Amino acid sequence: MTIERAGTAEAAGTVKRSVAIRFESVSFSYPATPVLEAASFHVHAGEFAALVGPNGAGKTTALRLILGLVEPESGRVTVLGRSPEEARDAIGYVPQHASYDPAFPISVSEVVRMGRLRSSTRRYGPEDERAVERALSLADVEALAGRPYSALSGGQRRRVLVARALAAEPELLILDEPTANMDAESEGRLFETLGELKGRATILIVTHDTGFVTSLTDAVFCVGEGGSGGRVVKHRAVPAVHAASVQYGGSALQVLHDTALPDNGCCPDDRDGYPERSAR
Amino acid sequence: MSGYVQALLDPSMPFVRNALVAGLLSAVLFGVLGAVVTVKRIAGLAGAIAHAVLGGIGLSLFLAAKGVLPGLPPIVGALVFALLAAAVIGFVSLRAKQREDTVINAIWAIGMSLGVLFIAKTPGYADPMSYLFGNILLVSGRDLALLAALDAVVLFLAWRYYPQIEASAFDEEFARVRGVPTDAVFVATLAVTAVAVVLLQTFVGIVMVIAMLTLPSGTAGFAARSLAAMMAGGAALSALFTVGGLAASWSLDLPAGAVVVVIAGAAFLAASAAVAVGARKRRGRRA
Numbered sequence: 001m002t003i004e005r006a007g008t009a010e011a012a013g014t015v016k017r018s019v020a021i022r023f024e025s026v027s028f029s030y031p032a033t034p035v036l037e038a039a040s041f042h043v044h045a046g047e048f049a050a051l052v053g054p055n056g057a058g059k060t061t062a063l064r065l066i067l068g069l070v071e072p073e074s075g076r077v078t079v080l081g082r083s084p085e086e087a088r089d090a091i092g093y094v095p096q097h098a099s100y101d102p103a104f105p106i107s108v109s110e111v112v113r114m115g116r117l118r119s120s121t122r123r124y125g126p127e128d129e130r131a132v133e134r135a136l137s138l139a140d141v142e143a144l145a146g147r148p149y150s151a152l153s154g155g156q157r158r159r160v161l162v163a164r165a166l167a168a169e170p171e172l173l174i175l176d177e178p179t180a181n182m183d184a185e186s187e188g189r190l191f192e193t194l195g196e197l198k199g200r201a202t203i204l205i206v207t208h209d210t211g212f213v214t215s216l217t218d219a220v221f222c223v224g225e226g227g228s229g230g231r232v233v234k235h236r237a238v239p240a241v242h243a244a245s246v247q248y249g250g251s252a253l254q255v256l257h258d259t260a261l262p263d264n265g266c267c268p269d270d271r272d273g274y275p276e277r278s279a280r
Numbered sequence: 281m282s283g284y285v286q287a288l289l290d291p292s293m294p295f296v297r298n299a300l301v302a303g304l305l306s307a308v309l310f311g312v313l314g315a316v317v318t319v320k321r322i323a324g325l326a327g328a329i330a331h332a333v334l335g336g337i338g339l340s341l342f343l344a345a346k347g348v349l350p351g352l353p354p355i356v357g358a359l360v361f362a363l364l365a366a367a368v369i370g371f372v373s374l375r376a377k378q379r380e381d382t383v384i385n386a387i388w389a390i391g392m393s394l395g396v397l398f399i400a401k402t403p404g405y406a407d408p409m410s411y412l413f414g415n416i417l418l419v420s421g422r423d424l425a426l427l428a429a430l431d432a433v434v435l436f437l438a439w440r441y442y443p444q445i446e447a448s449a450f451d452e453e454f455a456r457v458r459g460v461p462t463d464a465v466f467v468a469t470l471a472v473t474a475v476a477v478v479l480l481q482t483f484v485g486i487v488m489v490i491a492m493l494t495l496p497s498g499t500a501g502f503a504a505r506s507l508a509a510m511m512a513g514g515a516a517l518s519a520l521f522t523v524g525g526l527a528a529s530w531s532l533d534l535p536a537g538a539v540v541v542v543i544a545g546a547a548f549l550a551a552s553a554a555v556a557v558g559a560r561k562r563r564g565r566r567a
Contacts, residue, residue, distance in 0.1 A: 105505055119460055
């Protein structure tokens with residue numbers, strides 16, 4: 001399958017900027033199932049990017065590669081100029097959390113504090129507590145802080161998971177299907193939060209909705225379109241003209257799947273702009 | 281009840297006091313470890329480990345009676361089998377998920393069957409019933425020391441790694457992204473559970489140890505607001521069920537382990553019913 005990079009009309013002529021995520025000829029396959037083949041794309045720092053594609057196309061694999069949960073068979077993934085494992089502390093991740101256990105006894109503030117979790121440290125310091133408070137406020141879930149997580153609606157839970165990701169004060173925020181099973185009010189509040197964050201952090205939304213993306217989007221990358229052969233392609237996206245396309249808490253952009261922008265079209269000679277480290 | 285209190289104070293019946301101390305020490309494991317087993321939903325895995333233990337007990341009894349390893353205590357074989365079972369289950373769970381259920385059930389069945397076969401071929405009399413259903417009145421001073429040591433280890437691990445344990449159970453993928461070695465947490469949980477099961481089976485027996493690892497913490501979970509509260513509540517309830525069960529079994533001349541488990545089961549069902557009725561009333565008021 002292939003991933004394509006699509007840019008909005010406005011973002012097509014992007015000036016040279018640091019690169020937050022870079023895939024260089026990345027291949028990955030599950031036994032007997034090739035997923036990504038020589039996929040190359042990059043997301044600039046501060047951009048709001050959408051990774052779209054149908055179910056089973058390889059979006060989750062691309063996501064797991066960015067998070068360092070799996071390693072590519074060939075090629076290189078660089079996140080914030082580092083290997084994905086080294087970049088983890090700077091990544092805020094909002095999973096789908098579909099296998100959530102409603103009987104798990106935990107409060108909203110405890111869930112958000114998990115965003116400050118370290119691999120083996122037990123204590124949370126005053127700075128951690130301040131970051132949790134800021135994240136609760138930014139995601140507009142302060143009023144829910146003392147409530148049991150299981151008592152929330154699906155949309156509220158998703159916003160709490162956004163707050164948990166923001167508690168890490170990330171340079172890169174990744175959201176996996178953020179609007180799945182979400183009510184319109186929560187969806188509106190979520191995109192309001194993301195709008196406030198735009199420009200302060202790189203944001204990557206992964207979604208199976210291939211037709212439209214939020215108008216916050218700067219670049220659209222499509223994974224697994226027919227005939228793309230396991231690569232990622234950048235598409236152009238333009239304001240949707242139909243009133244019915246209003247979604248994601250505002251107006252939407254329509255993804256033009258018949259366009260394919262070259263991966264290096266925006267910055268032919270670019271380097272990541274981050275200090276070189278031992279990136280894979 | 282007064283008869284039980286008199287027996288507790290009777291210097292000629294130390295086994296009654298040992299049983300009470302064993303019950304209270306076990307309550308810590310049932311509460312703390314039970315909460316982790318419950319929220320991680322690995323009770324089935326713990327059940328397989330518990331039942332595999334009979335194979336180790338049978339092998340120890342057989343080797344000791346045959347003179348191959350004279351004086352080999354059953355707990356040694358039990359520990360070896362429990363840790364082997366935990367290692368296999370851990371490997372299969374992490375690496376070959378598609379056959380997980382089959383392998384776990386196979387370990388469950390093979391462990392028990394080996395135990396029955398070894399015990400059948402052991403010269404002299406060996407009663408598998410006391411291992412299956414426990415006999416708390418046979419608890420020795422060494423058993424108490426081992427239980428106390430394991431309590432200390434489990435309490436320390438739960439305190440030291442609480443955020444990592446909580447995150448691994450709540451959202452394993454997120455915990456991994458935060459750098460928590462979730463596979464190591466899982467394997468360590470299985471290993472500690474294996475050792476605990478070996479020590480706890482002296483109290484309630486192999487068959488019922490899983491009930492005590494899930495019912496008190498499950499009951500506490502209805503009211504708990506955090507995993508730590510679930511651990512504490514589960515331990516308190518286990519202690520309550522244990523003391524009540526021991527007193528009742530003494531007064532009514534019934535097997536102690538079974539009485540404790542029946543009380544724990546009844547409390548869990550009553551709490552479940554109360555929660556269900558409460559939820560229904562709330563829905564009715566909203567409608």
